[in-house]
Every structure is written in structure tokens, then in C-alpha cells.
Amino acid sequence: xxxxxxxxxxxxxxxxLSFSKKHPSIGQISLYQDxxxxxxxxxxxxxxxxxxxxxxxxxxxxxxxxxHRTESNFxxxxxxxxxxxxxxxxxxxxxxxxxxxxxGYKYFRDLDSEGKSLGYFTTIQSENYHSIQVxxxxxxxxxxxxxxxxxxxxxxxxxxxxxxANRNLTTKFKIFNSIDDPSIVPRILNFLTxxxxxxxxxxxxxxxxxxDFGEKxxxxxxxxxxxxxxxxxxxxxxxxxxxxxxxNLPLNFIRPFYNGFSNFxxxxxxxxxxxxxxxxxxxxxxxxxDAVEASSELLGLLDFAIRSYSNFSPPRxxxxxxxxxxxxxxxxxxxxxxxxxxxxxxRAYFVYWEGKAKSQxxxxxxxxxxxxxxxxxx
Numbered sequence: 001x002x003x004x005x006x007x008x009x010x011x012x013x014x015x016x017l018s019f020s021k022k023h024p025s026i027g028q029i030s031l032y033q034d035x036x037x038x039x040x041x042x043x044x045x046x047x048x049x050x051x052x053x054x055x056x057x058x059x060x061x062x063x064x065x066x067x068h069r070t071e072s073n074f075x076x077x078x079x080x081x082x083x084x085x086x087x088x089x090x091x092x093x094x095x096x097x098x099x100x101x102x103x104g105y106k107y108f109r110d111l112d113s114e115g116k117s118l119g120y121f122t123t124i125q126s127e128n129y130h131s132i133q134v135x136x137x138x139x140x141x142x143x144x145x146x147x148x149x150x151x152x153x154x155x156x157x158x159x160x161x162x163x164x165a166n167r168n169l170t171t172k173f174k175i176f177n178s179i180d181d182p183s184i185v186p187r188i189l190n191f192l193t194x195x196x197x198x199x200x201x202x203x204x205x206x207x208x209x210x211x212d213f214g215e216k217x218x219x220x221x222x223x224x225x226x227x228x229x230x231x232x233x234x235x236x237x238x239x240x241x242x243x244x245x246x247x248n249l250p251l252n253f254i255r256p257f258y259n260g261f262s263n264f265x266x267x268x269x270x271x272x273x274x275x276x277x278x279x280x281x282x283x284x285x286x287x288x289x290d291a292v293e294a295s296s297e298l299l300g301l302l303d304f305a306i307r308s309y310s311n312f313s314p315p316r317x318x319x320x321x322x323x324x325x326x327x328x329x330x331x332x333x334x335x336x337x338x339x340x341x342x343x344x345x346x347r348a349y350f351v352y353w354e355g356k357a358k359s360q361x362x363x364x365x366x367x368x369x370x371x372x373x374x375x376x377x378x
Contacts, residue, residue: 002100004107007052009040019063030246042239044213045377046085047072055100065091071117073204076365078197084117102141109353119352119359126345146363148348150328155321155342158310159266161303178218191227195286200369214238219305229301231285233309234376242277266340268321281376282324295335325375
């Protein structure tokens, strides 16, 4: 028999870490997310209220399923709105034909009825056809999964922008970083808050800027009008690390040759099996309204940020990869698709249970405009 309950910490911490390792993603590259040392704290970027729901086999006392529910503020057309994230949903394949999944969703619905969230965001990799089919089926007990858009995640190496960047930009613009000038951080926050009025949905930047979770280094490119572009390199390696558990046979065979060739084509290298991916999140990337088409300048700032970060960071992250997610409708895709990168496609949904009158209205607003996704919070 399976019991659905909230995980308790620190009691369930080691069991949850073990469950993640035992149940990596399925595909050409088998991955799992290592949330050590503290599974609960690793959810901090996703929301203020964090709940980890587990399914426990009462005979073996083992965790056989897990999912996360978080709540925090988002900005809808610049206005704070209480929403959340449903993430990390995973069930041991041996229990897929049992009642564990519908009972787990019923437990989530009970938690939702006690909370204040008007809906949740969730993402699913586009190649996960079975899960997409199930969640979009509208079967009894499941919440309503309303498709928002396709997401494109780019993974760059530190050399990806070398060929395309304009390194003479410092003669035309002022470039600042928060290591040398911490005063840019509140200015960036004000800039992003103002820009949020031009987006249908984005995170509540004031919460994310205040988080004590990993290292955040901010950059701006400025002219006589003020901030033209801004971005942040966010290292969450102290609480979240992606681990390559296994490659399929063809990929494992070509990996040494691919890595040798990547020295010339600037694509990211493929780590060894059972090793972590030294990942940095490109976060809070935004532009002034009159600078949207300035592609060479944006690439120049990205190149400058990544090169400077490599220079003053510890040696363990000198070969980091840099990950960034965009809505497929965003015009920046026309720029970034030219850059050497791994590309991952996923689907974003707005999820809610029937009975919340404002949820459909919020979904309509989200659909109507530009959407900003922060991969470090997904």
C-alpha cells in the first residue's frame, strides 16, 4: 500500500536524494538533479512556500514518487499575483498502473485548496510524449493543463560568443559588474520592475534579488539614457547540480571525438558519466524597449560577462556551461539560434483545478503578451 504525505525534513532528506539518483530522466542522455546537501532548501528559487509531496510504500518504507508545490508572487502585466510551480513530478515506473498518481494529484488539490495560489506553472520536455498525452487528457482527478507556449533552452560554452561578439563595445558603452560596483544591483531591480509592465508574466524580481541562494553576479551595458541591457550569471551549484548518469551507446562512443572537435566549433563539452555539469544560469536578461534589435551589442555583453566571470571565478567553474531559456515567440531567438549551443525544447503549461474563477482570466492575460521565463526558477 502507498501512503501519500508531505515529506518531513531532515527525516526524508537522504531518501529523497537517493530517489532522484535512482530515477534519472530517460533519453539519449540520462540525467538527474542532485539537490544535496538539503533537498528542501534547493527549492528556494522556485517559491516562498515549499511543499514536497511523497508517495511511500508502507511495506518497504521506500519513497516511490515525489512532486513539489511552491507558491510565490509573479508579475502579471506588472501587478503582483499569487501563483506557484508544480515541479519535480516523478513516479517509480513499477507503480504507474496503481492508484498512486491520481491519489497524489488529489493530495495536491487538497494543498491547493488550503493555499492562496490562483494557478501553477509547470514545464515538460517536448520529447516526453507519454506524460504530455496523459496530462493533456483531462482524465478525472487531474487538474486542467492549459498549454501556454513552447520554450527553448540554450546551453552555451564560454567560447560560444567569440565569433559573433563585438569586443569594441566598451568604447561606445559603459559596462559594469556588481563585483566592482554593487550599486548597479538596485538600479537593475528598478529597471526590471519597470520593464515588467511590458510583459504578460515574469517573476517577482524583488524576491529573487533578495534570495541568499548561490552566487549572483550582475552586469549592465549603459549609454547616456541609462541601462540598455542587463543580465546576471547565477551559480546555484551549492544546492542544485545536474548529473550525467549515463549516455546511450552511440553517444558514449562519440563523446571523446565530439569533445575534441568542440575545441574548434565552440559547442559545450560532454562531461563524463556520473559527473556533474558545471552549470551557470543566464538570468534576468532584459533590454530597454529601444534596444530590442541591437543583437551585436547584446552578444557583446554576453561575451564580456562570460569571459570576465571565468577570470575571477574559482578554477572549478572555469569550464562552466551557461544555460538560458526563452519563450519560442521571443525575438531574441532570431539572434541566439546563430550561436553554437545545445538546444532543448519543452512545453509550458498553466495548471489549475476547477473552481477558481480568476484562473482562466489569468491564463488569458498570460497568453496575450510577452512572457519572461527564468530557468533558474523552473
